[in-house]
Amino acid sequence: MTHTVVGLFDDRDDAESAMKDLIDGGFIKDSIDLSNRRSVEAEADKEGIGDKISNFFSSLFGGDDATARNYTYAAQDAEAILTVQADSNERAKLAQDILDRNGAMDANEKGAEYGQARTASTDDRSAGANATGTKKTIPVVQEKLDVGKREVERGGARVRSRIVEKPVEENVRLREEHVVVNRRPVDREVTKGDLENFRPGEMEITERAEVPIVGKQARVVEEVEVGKEVTEHDQTIRDTVKGTQVDVEKVDQTTNQPPDTQAKRARK
Numbered sequence: 001m002t003h004t005v006v007g008l009f010d011d012r013d014d015a016e017s018a019m020k021d022l023i024d025g026g027f028i029k030d031s032i033d034l035s036n037r038r039s040v041e042a043e044a045d046k047e048g049i050g051d052k053i054s055n056f057f058s059s060l061f062g063g064d065d066a067t068a069r070n071y072t073y074a075a076q077d078a079e080a081i082l083t084v085q086a087d088s089n090e091r092a093k094l095a096q097d098i099l100d101r102n103g104a105m106d107a108n109e110k111g112a113e114y115g116q117a118r119t120a121s122t123d124d125r126s127a128g129a130n131a132t133g134t135k136k137t138i139p140v141v142q143e144k145l146d147v148g149k150r151e152v153e154r155g156g157a158r159v160r161s162r163i164v165e166k167p168v169e170e171n172v173r174l175r176e177e178h179v180v181v182n183r184r185p186v187d188r189e190v191t192k193g194d195l196e197n198f199r200p201g202e203m204e205i206t207e208r209a210e211v212p213i214v215g216k217q218a219r220v221v222e223e224v225e226v227g228k229e230v231t232e233h234d235q236t237i238r239d240t241v242k243g244t245q246v247d248v249e250k251v252d253q254t255t256n257q258p259p260d261t262q263a264k265r266a267r268k
Helices: 012-024 037-042 049-061 065-075 089-101 107-127 192-196 259-267
Strands: 003-009 032-036 080-086
Touching: 003 012, 003 065, 003 089, 012 032, 012 080, 012 089, 065 107, 080 089
Parallel strands: none
Antiparallel strands: 003 080, 032 080
16 A cells, blocks of 8 residues: 655755655655645646645545645645655655654644634634734844854964074194104214114104094984964953834723823813
8 A cells, every 4th residue: 555655844955855865765766756835836827826735635635634734734834845655654654754854844733833823814804903802912022142153363373494504613623743853963982783773774754644524413402392372261242132122002992092192182
């Protein structure tokens, strides 16, 4: 047995989301129909759109006139109507859960409220200006200041490192060797050692000297640490809000004039 599940949505995006969840849940796309209320109204012919919707729900719910009437009323405010064909009670229950989860309105509750408002409006019109005991409601609207927060960029610091060169000086002491030849006159007897050295010979003495050797070694001499610190402060926000102010003025039932006006005329 085929079951038809109907969902009424205030937002078409919610209806499209429900349609996607239905397909993900195993319902075939051909068994799902998504109608936009405005597009349905645009296609209405001689038969009024209200009559079309009413006939649709009457045929859908059979003899349940109250449910059909509630759905008809609720559909007047719906932006989208989503219908699903299910082949079992279990699948119909699953479809209903998916529609409810995506924000489908409670058609019975919405339609009942709409019907009550419509009945009250009809009663007001039929009662006329001289009706007694009629209650009318004036909504009192009051704006509230809603203060939130958002982050904005207020500046910052840019840290850049680069290589620079600068001249430096260092002193170092160097040692040098120099060959010194001293000749001094003597007058003594020849010794045996002198006789042994009394032959041609050669002697070589090497001079040595220290020269500077320059090397470079990199060392870390400082660290630059970059971070942020968070502070908080209180700020008072001043603005204006609008609200409805209802002034009640009693009117004399016989002359239909405010009491103050009658008093002025009496003094004259």
